[in-house]
Amino acid sequence: xxxxxxxxxxxxxxxxxxxxxxxxxxxxxxxxxxxxxxxxxxxxxxxxxxxxxxxxxxxxxxxxxxxxxxxxxxxxxxxxxxxxxxxxxxxxxxxxxxxxxxxxxxxxxxxxxxxxxxxxxxxxxxxxxxxxxxxxxxxxxxxxxxxxxxxxxxxxxxxxxxxxxxxxxxxxxxxxxxxxxxxxxxxxxxxxxxxxxxxxxxxxxxxxxxxxxxxxxxxxxxxxxxxxxxxxxxxxxxxxxxxxxxxxxxxxxxxxxxxxxxxxxxxxxxxxxxxxxxxxxxxxxxxxxxxxxxxxxxxxxxxxxxxxxxxxxxxxxxxxxxxxxxxxxxxxxxxxxxxxxxxxxxxxxxxxxxxxxxxxxx
Amino acid sequence: xxxxxxxxxxxxxxxxxxxxxxxxxxxxxxxxxxxxxxxxxxxxxxxxxxxxxxxxxxxxxxxxxxxxxxxxxxxxxxxxxxxxxxxxxxxxxxxxxxxxxxxxxxxxxxxxxxxxxxxxxxxxxxxxxxxxxxxxxxxxxxxxxxxxxxxxxxxxxxxxxxxxxxxxxxxxxxxxxxxxxxxxxxxxxxxxxxxxxxxxxxxxxxxxxxxxxxxxxxxxxxxxxxxxxxxxxxxxxx
Numbered sequence: 150x151x152x153x154x155x156x157x158x159x160x161x162x163x164x165x166x167x168x169x170x171x172x173x174x175x176x177x178x179x180x181x182x183x184x185x186x187x188x189x190x191x192x193x194x195x196x197x198x199x200x201x202x203x204x205x206x207x208x209x210x211x212x213x214x215x216x217x218x219x220x221x222x223x224x225x226x227x228x229x230x231x232x233x234x235x236x237x238x239x240x241x242x243x244x245x246x247x248x249x250x251x252x253x254x255x256x257x258x259x260x261x262x263x264x265x266x267x268x269x270x271x272x273x274x275x276x277x278x279x280x281x282x283x284x285x286x287x288x289x290x291x292x293x294x295x296x297x298x299x300x301x302x303x304x305x306x307x308x309x310x311x312x313x314x315x316x317x318x319x320x321x322x323x324x325x326x327x328x329x330x331x332x333x334x335x336x337x338x339x340x341x342x343x344x345x346x347x348x349x350x351x352x353x354x355x356x357x358x359x360x361x362x363x364x365x366x367x368x369x370x371x372x373x374x375x376x377x378x379x380x381x382x383x384x385x386x387x388x389x390x391x392x393x394x395x396x397x398x399x400x401x402x403x404x405x406x407x408x409x410x411x412x413x414x415x416x417x418x419x420x421x422x423x424x425x426x427x428x429x430x431x432x433x434x435x436x437x438x439x440x441x442x443x444x445x446x447x448x449x450x451x452x453x454x455x456x457x458x459x460x461x462x463x464x465x466x467x468x469x470x471x472x473x474x475x476x477x478x479x480x481x482x483x484x485x486x487x488x489x490x491x492x493x494x495x496x497x498x499x500x501x502x503x504x505x506x507x508x509x510x511x
Numbered sequence: 512x513x514x515x516x517x518x519x520x521x522x523x524x525x526x527x528x529x530x531x532x533x534x535x536x537x538x539x540x541x542x543x544x545x546x547x548x549x550x551x552x553x554x555x556x557x558x559x560x561x562x563x564x565x566x567x568x569x570x571x572x573x574x575x576x577x578x579x580x581x582x583x584x585x586x587x588x589x590x591x592x593x594x595x596x597x598x599x600x601x602x603x604x605x606x607x608x609x610x611x612x613x614x615x616x617x618x619x620x621x622x623x624x625x626x627x628x629x630x631x632x633x634x635x636x637x638x639x640x641x642x643x644x645x646x647x648x649x650x651x652x653x654x655x656x657x658x659x660x661x662x663x664x665x666x667x668x669x670x671x672x673x674x675x676x677x678x679x680x681x682x683x684x685x686x687x688x689x690x691x692x693x694x695x696x697x698x699x700x701x702x703x704x705x706x707x708x709x710x711x712x713x714x715x716x717x718x719x720x721x722x723x724x725x726x727x728x729x730x731x732x733x734x735x736x737x738x739x740x741x742x743x744x745x746x747x748x749x
Binding site for chain 2: 357360361363364366367368370371372373374375376377378379
């Protein structure tokens with residue numbers, strides 16, 4: 150039940166939005182100036198992961214359907230872009246045509262995955278979705294013979310970058326004497342799309358469909374008894390989630406200008422799921438936080454672990470590459486122990502935990 | 512054309528789980544305004560029968576409700592026709608508030624009467640009004656059962672299917688829940704009650720059927736059933 154915002158509240162909300170907008174606009178310039186373009190690139194990836202995590206959040210967080218093969222939709226979006234905008238087939242469609250198509254095709258694949266799994270829940274659903282993710286990856290790996298469609302493990306290279314107004318986003322742009330690097334241009338595009346997807350996510354959450362997803366998550370039989378067509382509503386969750394993944398995949402392909410099956414392994418699915426769970430299942434700000442942290446922290450460990458050891462121990466004792474996965478694992482365990490509902494849980498989930506604790510005390 | 516006698520007519524209903532027959536061809540009727548119970552031991556097929564009626568389980572045989580063939584309706588369409596299920600184990604939406612749970616009961620509706628019906632449910636179940644902003648998962652078992660009944664009432668049912676409303680409740684709470692059920696029946700809702708607590712079920716209902724390993728073995732008025740020595744030995748603990 151939302152109250153209508155009164156004038157001062159609305160003013161505060163507007164001011165908050167403006168501040169966030171300015172911060173988002175300035176961020177890449179500051180990062181590029183201080184940490185360098187590498188970190189802007191990492192930010193770009195973080196945004197892609199945020200889009201992915203928001204998509205998975207619809208399936209896992211809203212509808213409560215555990216999906217371990219989500220990265221397959223990312224792969225579908227990425228390969229669709231790669232096939233339709235590269236010398237591989239000599240097709241060069243513009244991005245504005247491929248990205249929406251990617252959303253639709255990935256959404257279709259979402260339904261293809263959803264339809265046979267409608268009656269499954271929990272562990273069983275997780276295993277089937279995991280299998281689905283692997284099937285897509287293995288297909289991509291092997292569809293180079295007898296007819297070469299995906300170019301197999303070698304992947305597809307020389308993918309067209311996104312062009313806006315005739316300018317390629319991968320080339321630096323001269324703007325009033327200032328050179329804006331490609332990574333920063335990509336950042337702005339990704340931020341715009343991420344904000345759009347956040348908006349869609351929020352509207353979905355507050356909608357009739359959103360309420361139906363929550364009902365299914367809580368109790369499927371009761372949801373049916375309330376008149377919810379659980380089959381269609383579940384399929385819609387799979388399709389919506391998948392279409393977000395498809396868009397992210399297209400962006401990924403255009404940004405990297407190269408795709409290969411190894412980018413779409415099980416670990417990636419698990420990573421995106423971690424972002425959702427760690428951030429706070431079902432809560433959009435939490436999921437964004439999860440996506441951001443889980444992209445930035447491993448990178449920070451990668452770049453920081455070596456020098457810190459050098460200073461503390463005088464030499465690099467542990468390989469930063471393996472150390473970062475160790476630290477990452479420890480961080481995950483700590484969060485699940487101390488904040489089981491995630492770093493920034495859904496308000497009602499938080500309340501539930503608090504009420505349960507209060508009841509225990511009483 | 513209708514030869515139906517009751518609001519609900521069941522003829523030779525069969526439910527199978529894989530190869531195991533849970534309901535082996537039962538027939539019964541529930542007439543408009545009646546309160547009928549289906550009693551029997553654990554595993555007799557009572558819940559399977561109710562789930563089949565609610566279209567949550569595949570079943571064979573004939574099920575007619577108000578002249579319509581239930582086989583032709585999907586589960587989610589039933590509430591719109593006035594057939595509501597209060598599922599076993601209550602099935603409240605734990606992470607929604609009491610008020611939101613009740614709203615979900617009117618999910619299929621878009622008419623003007625929802626607010627008035629909410630008022631009526633709160634009148635019937637004042638406890639829910641006090642706790643309307645509380646999450647359903649934090650209610651006591653009895654309150655959750657009340658909420659499940661209230662949610663079903665929000666769909667304006669003609670026929671209410673109640674699955675083991677006394678399950679897992681303290682005796683005092685069971686009494687209260689049954690008072691509510693009686694009140695709902697008095698307001699003109701037809702009720703089919705599935706209960707293991709045969710004593711209580713036979714007290715509130717007009718007629719009853721006794722189920723045993725998938726078959727109806729006895730059918731009579733509740734009064735006669737409560738007096739029947741077979742029922743007294745098997746279900747009333749004498």
